[in-house]
Amino acid sequence: MIDTFMGFDPWLQALLATLFTWITTGLGAAVVFFTKEVNEKFLDTMLGFAGGVMIAASFWSLLAPAIEHSQNHFIGEWFPPAVGFLLGGLFIYAFDQLIPHAHRNAPEDRMEGWRAEKKRRSTLLVSSLTLHNIPEGLAIGIAFGAVSANGEGAAMAAGAATLALGIGIQNIPEGMAVAMPLRGEGMSRTKSFFLGWMSAVVEPISAVIGVLAISFLDPVLPYALALGAGAMIFVVVEEVIPSTQENGHSDLAAMSLMLGFTLMMILDVALG
Template sequence: MLEFFQDFNPVMQALIATIFTWGMTALGATLVFATKTINQKLLDSMLGFAGGVMIAASYWSLLAPAIESSKDNAIGSWFPAAFGFMLGGVFLWGIDKILPHLHPNAKVQTAEGFAAKKQKRSTLLVLAITLHNIPEGLAVGIAFGALANGGTEAALAGAITLAIGIGIQNFPEGVAVAMPLRGEGMSRRKSFFYGQFSGMVEPMAAVIGAFAVSFFEPLLPYALSFAAGAMIFVVAEEVIPSSQEQGNKDLASMSLMIGFVLMMILDVALG
């Protein structure tokens, strides 16, 4: 796999990687062709698992490299990571207040964002998943963009590992959009379309992130931690609450821990 990616520049590497993560979202959405409903416990466990992967990726693939690359910072190696992390959270908080969206498992009356009550449930669900696919795409793009400045094979392996982790947790995200729509009577084809559509933003965000750090190397630690902060905000504000709203708190929590451990193993073993 390393040899395949080495034939491309970092921006193209990021694009290829996020086409894979988008494909995993689409793969999750294909479940609508097999069944009309999905067990709520299974859905909640998948959401918890996705949250665990995102938390682990935020540290091992983003924050740790940000701190490592900031050893010569005049204020301290902690500053870029701390500043970027908080900036990422504030950025997603702002989008969360503006963009109309509905969390998985939530009632349409609880939709958030500008003019949310006027939007269709399908639109709100897609926008919710799209909202936290933005930092995921940015994270992958930034990881590959960092390679433009003399990245090692280990750094490339780390970027690929991050993309694999994001792809794994994108599967339940596709399910979380497509299955509720199918359960409400929407056609299989439309349910699948909306489910996979939510992942389309990742390649676009990845290309932007890769370009930014490729041309402005000093931005790298801030960009890495920005993506981490945005992802953690999404996990805390949306993924974890959505996984527990139906009463499956213990199952969702244990699934989160499994997702965290799996991503940790992937990153340490492969990256």
């Protein structure tokens, strides 16, 4: 089955991989059908785990390959990864400033983005996780795009598939992080589930954009890989970790982050 998957065109691999991550987001959002209230301790723990997965994936699946593909750069192998990593953070920062959104646990006076104060909080919560999912889809697309751009077939495809698996696992708590607060605000279970699931629909879209861009722009491969890493690290530091520190569960969230990091490291080293 894996061989069949790797036999597809890279853009189709990326699309199928992010359809998987979209489905796992729906699995997380479906928790609202089985609980009456938001369990903040459980959510902080799961989001800490998600942050750990994202940090590990950023290095092993994106930044390390970017360094490897920069060995012959005329300035130095550090240059493309450093530039791409910083550009990834700036890319998400720009979206962060433009798109109206609200982070989980943020007070009413700390809405972010253009004209955020005019939007409903439920809309802002969905926008926040939608923004969060853009770099994840982009990272998967870039990883699969590197397969065709670099010509290393099975090895790079396995690494990209591992990245998609890790992001799919951590998308479960992300689905919860949208749906459960919406349910806590009084929204119906069905609507909370639907909006939680749809928050990840941008992943397949951004993945296809990423893979197509890399396929046509081979020289920027290491920059693009590092860009995906920088974008995900920005999201973890700016949103995921702070959202786990407000309810008195910081130690539990930190240990869960380490578990998520370890699991993704194992997956990438063993499978990638």
